[in-house]
Every structure is written in C-alpha cells, then in structure tokens.
Amino acid sequence: MADAPKLALVLMSPELERLHAAAMMGSVAAMSGMEVNIFVTMGATKMFLKETVEKQDFVLTDVGKTLLEKKVDLYYKLFEDAKEMGSLKVYICSLVSDLMDWKREDFLDIVEDIVGVVAFFGMAEGAQIVTV
Amino acid sequence: MPDKVVDARGSYCPGPLMELIKTIKKADVGAVIEVLSSDQGSAKDIPEWVKKSGNELVYSEKDEAGGYWRIAVKKVK
Numbered sequence: 001m002a003d004a005p006k007l008a009l010v011l012m013s014p015e016l017e018r019l020h021a022a023a024m025m026g027s028v029a030a031m032s033g034m035e036v037n038i039f040v041t042m043g044a045t046k047m048f049l050k051e052t053v054e055k056q057d058f059v060l061t062d063v064g065k066t067l068l069e070k071k072v073d074l075y076y077k078l079f080e081d082a083k084e085m086g087s088l089k090v091y092i093c094s095l096v097s098d099l100m101d102w103k104r105e106d107f108l109d110i111v112e113d114i115v116g117v118v119a120f121f122g123m124a125e126g127a128q129i130v131t132v
Numbered sequence: 133m134p135d136k137v138v139d140a141r142g143s144y145c146p147g148p149l150m151e152l153i154k155t156i157k158k159a160d161v162g163a164v165i166e167v168l169s170s171d172q173g174s175a176k177d178i179p180e181w182v183k184k185s186g187n188e189l190v191y192s193e194k195d196e197a198g199g200y201w202r203i204a205v206k207k208v209k
Contacts, residue, residue: 028146031153032185072144085154 004087006035006127008120011044013132016064016074019047022132023075023082030086037123038079039115041093045100047075048092048107079110091115091123134166134204135159141200145173149181152205156187159207164190170200178203 007029009022022038030036040048047058053076058064067074073081082088089112097103097114104114138155140148148169155165169175175192182189182205190204 024146028149028181031150032181070144073147078146081150085150085157 004033004035006037006124008124008127008129009036009038010129010131011038011040012042014043014047014059016047016058016060016067017062018132019044019075020064020067020072020078022130023078025130026088027078027082027086030082030088033086035127036082036086036088037120037127038088038090039093039120039124040090040111041096045092045096045102048090048111049102050106050108053108076108076110083110089123091120093117133164135163137166137168139168140174141168141170143169143171145171145177147171148174149178152178152203153181156205156207161207161209164204164206166202166204168200168202175201175203178205 009026011019011022026036026038046052060068079088079090090110092107092111092114094114094116136155136159138151140151148167148171152165152167159165167178179189179192186209188206188208190206192201192203194201
C-alpha cells in the first residue's frame with residue numbers, strides 16, 4: 001500500500017456539518033483505495049469523545065440540523081464503515097487531550113491513537129493535506 | 133440481468149456508493165451489480181467512481197415513476 005495515493009485531513013471545527021464533509025471525503029477516499037489519515041485537533045477534538053456522541057451534543061448550523069432531522073448517518077458512523085472497508089485512521093491531537101485532560105479511553109473506539117504534530121506529519125508525508 | 137441488486141433507496145450520499153463498493157469488493161470479476169438509489173448526487177457520483185476505479189458502467193437510468201435511479205456496474209478487475 002506504500003504507493004497508494006494518500007489523503008490527510010486536519011479537522012479543527014466542532015461544527016457537525018464540517019465533520020460530515022470531512023467524513024464523506026475521507027470515507028469515499030478510503031473505500032476507493034486511498035490511504036487516509038485524519039488528525040483531529042482544537043475544537044473538533046471534543047466531537048470524538050464518547051460522551052459527546054452519547055449525548056448527541058453537537059454544534060449545529062442549518063445543514064447540521066437537517067442532517068440530524070433526516071437521520072443521516074453521522075461522521076463517526078461514516079468513519080467506522082470506512083475503517084472496516086479501507087485504510088482510514090483517526091488520530092487525536094496530544095496537546096488538546098493534555099490541555100483538556102481527556103484520556104485515550106474517553107474517546108470513541110474509531111480513534112487509533114493520540115499523537116503530536118510531528119507524528120502526524122510523518123504519516124501525512126506525500127499526502128494531499130486538506131483542512132476542514 | 134444483474135447478479136446482485138443493492139437497494140440503497142432512502143440512503144443519502146455517499147451511502148449508495150459505499151454500499152456499491154462493499155458489494156463490489158466481495159463480488160467475482162465479471163459480476164454485474166445493480167444499485168437502486170433515490171439520491172441525486174449518487175446518480176452522478178457512482179458513474180464517476182466506476183470510471184476512476186476501472187470498472188464498467190453497464191447502464192444508469194432513472195425510473196421516473198419511482199423517482200430513483202438504477203445503476204448497473206460490471207466488476208472488471
């Protein structure tokens with residue numbers, strides 16, 4: 001898989017619709033044979049906590065509200081499916097988890113690991129990097 | 133006649149495409165998979181994916197009465 005085209009997504013926003021856009025791009029890319037690495041940092045980090053998803057405590061704008069109303073499969077489900085069918089890995093920013101005192105076990109099972117920027121750059125080497 | 137029909141009606145983009153990819157991965161080379169999709173975006177996206185993935189689009193047609201698309205793909209590799 002070393003020669004597979006690579007995509008790296010940097011998620012910063014807590015908004016549901018932005019997470020959804022990233023999940024769509026990431027999952028379609030992974031299922032089309034691309035190697036996808038996702039770095040979750042800043043405001044997006046909280047959205048990968050088990051507690052947030054259990055409480056459906058999302059940040060909603062117009063499209064986000066409609067995603068919920070129409071019961072569309074949300075970002076964590078899309079990432080989960082993509083992980084099963086392709087190469088997609090989700091990493092949490094170590095700075096944010098340290099600052100907020102969130103532990104590995106507080107995060108969703110789709111999360112691969114908690115890493116720093118240097119580790120992420122290593123994974124993203126040669127990839128197209130898209131910030132959402 | 134398709135070898136398998138995937139009914140993804142009611143599922144939003146990229147749901148129908150995902151269902152198709154899952155099914156194609158498991159299918160034998162030469163198999164024809166038909167996807168039913170009520171999602172307009174998927175009607176455009178699926179043929180694009182088929183072209184890019186090197187498979188073959190057999191047909192893509194809209195069932196006007198039912199308001200959904202029938203898209204058939206042949207797995208060539």
